[in-house]
Each structure stands twice: as C-alpha cells, then as structure tokens.
Amino acid sequence: MFSIGDLSRRTGVKVPTIRYYEQMGLVAAPERSEGNQRRYGRQELERLAFIRHARDLGFAVEDIRSLIELSGHPEQPCGHADRIAGEQLISVREKIAQRQRLEAELERIASCCNGKTVGDCYVIRALSDHALCANEHG
Amino acid sequence: MFSIGDLSRRTGVKVPTIRYYEQMGLVAAPERSEGNQRRYGRQELERLAFIRHARDLGFAVEDIRSLIELSGHPEQPCGHADRIAGEQLISVREKIAQRQRLEAELERIASCCNGKTVGDCYVIRALSDHALCANEHG
C-alpha cells in the first residue's frame, strides 16, 4: 500500500497532478486510510506509470483515456490504438518541421545584430518588417 | 481608418484576439466611431503586424511586451532585445531536440504493431512498459 507521496516518487507524477487525474477520471479513486488518506496498490502504480509514459510522449489526456479504455478490452482489434499513435506521430512531425523553420528564422535574427542601439537593432527591425524574413513561417 | 475586421484581415490576427491584446495592454485602446466601434490607423496596423510576427516566432506575450517597450526607445543599447531573441532560440532548439526523441520513440511504437488485438498490440505494451523504450525521453 502506497501513500500518494510514495506513488508520486515512484512514477515521477507530482502529488497534485495525481489528484487532478483522479478528478478527471483518468485514475480511479483509490481506497482510503482510516484518516481519509489515499492508499494505492500495484495496479494503480502501473496505470499511473502508463499515463506518465504516454504524457511524456505527448499524448493528450483524451487520447490516454482512449488507450486506457482499449487496454481494458484486450480481445478487441488494435486498429484504434494504432491510429491514435499514428496521429500523434504525424502531429509530432509537423511540430518539429514548424519549429525548425522558426529556428532558422531566429538564428538569422539573433545572430546578425551588430547595431549598438535599439534603433538599428536587427532583432527589432526583423520583427517589424516581415519582408526581412528569408522564408515563410508561422 | 480601419475597422477591427479590416485590421484582422490585413494582419491575420483574429478579431477576438485583437480585443484580447487590447485588454492585455499589448496594443493601445484605439479611437472609437460615433457608434463606439474601434477605428485603427496605420500605426496600430504596424504594431499588430509586429506582434503577429513575434507570436509566429514563438515569443511569449511578455517577451513581446518587452520588445515593444524597447522599440519605443531606439536610443538604448540593444543587448536586451538580443538576449530575448537568443533565449527564444535556445528554447526552440530544446523543444526540437525533445520532440525528435519523441518522434523516434513514436516511430518505433507505431510502426511495429502487427498484433491483431489490443492484447498483443505493441502500442499498448510499449506504453505500459517503459523498459520497451529504446532510449530515454521526457
């Protein structure tokens, strides 16, 4: 039997976040001690680790809810789980591509400021005038 | 003189977002028509374009506030603007690196699901067991 603090240390999920997940229905409300404190077992620990892992991978809470739901029905075809993961992969790739465009733009902006005052600072000028951008972004 | 809708079309910033920026003090409250509608001039258009550009580049609203403040004092040294841009660059690079780790992990997870049911679905198993991860993430 773990306290909420134990669970937190073992999974790396912060205590208030565990309570928040309970409120959101991502984890079930656990047993309580005589003094009304939460007491968790191994099963809850595993579920929370699952959630933690999926959050680290960028899955939205709603996706995680679906994945948990699916994992409770191991006899069903796994196309749905595949689709959720595939969509997440696409979204991650899009974000990377987008951020790489920003990186290029920021590099250009931040590296060539050799003005001494704001008046001729490249950072400010580049932000004021989109025409100074080498390529499209946003 | 532009209406808020004109301004929105010209800058690509949505109408409620313009009003939100006004509320946050990022753009000044403009003149009003007799019927209490906002009327903007060229200066406001430029400022909003600046904000739009900076947001596209991922700058936080608070950073933009600083950059606007700086651009109003063109005689000051531009080290501060440089620093904001440099920090933004670092943060973008970190996010790219993080996302690339996730991409690798998700690729592995999403690509090798050849189970027919959730019971032996790699997606679910990989999320349940961190040990299946090729490398660290999160």
Place this chain on the structure above:
DNA sequence: CTTGAAGCTCTAGTGACTAGAGCAATTACA
C-alpha cells in the same frame, strides 16, 4: 507525546486565446 512532514479539500490562477449570449451599429442593395 510532541513535532514536523505529508496529507486533505477547496478555490483560484496560468497562458493565450476561443466560444457564446444578447445586443447595437454599419453597410449594401432595392
């Protein structure tokens, strides 16, 4: 038996918007 850490509930705040209700003003066309 006391002390200090950890737990409890509840409310409110974060960032950067977005949505909707319920009106008023403007504009285009007949």
Place this chain on the structure above:
DNA sequence: TGTAATTGCTCTAGTCACTAGAGCTTCAAG
C-alpha cells in the same frame, strides 16, 4: 428610405493540463 445581412460591442465562461495557496487534519519518527 427601408430593410436585411454583416459586423461590431461587452461580458462571462470555457479550453488544456496542470500549479499554487489557504487552512485544516493525519501520520510517522524520535
């Protein structure tokens, strides 16, 4: 000039995934 469609106004509340704080109670160690 009439009217209908569009655009605008304010205000409140919702989004996502937490995070912070107040004010209290319980637990574990010494």
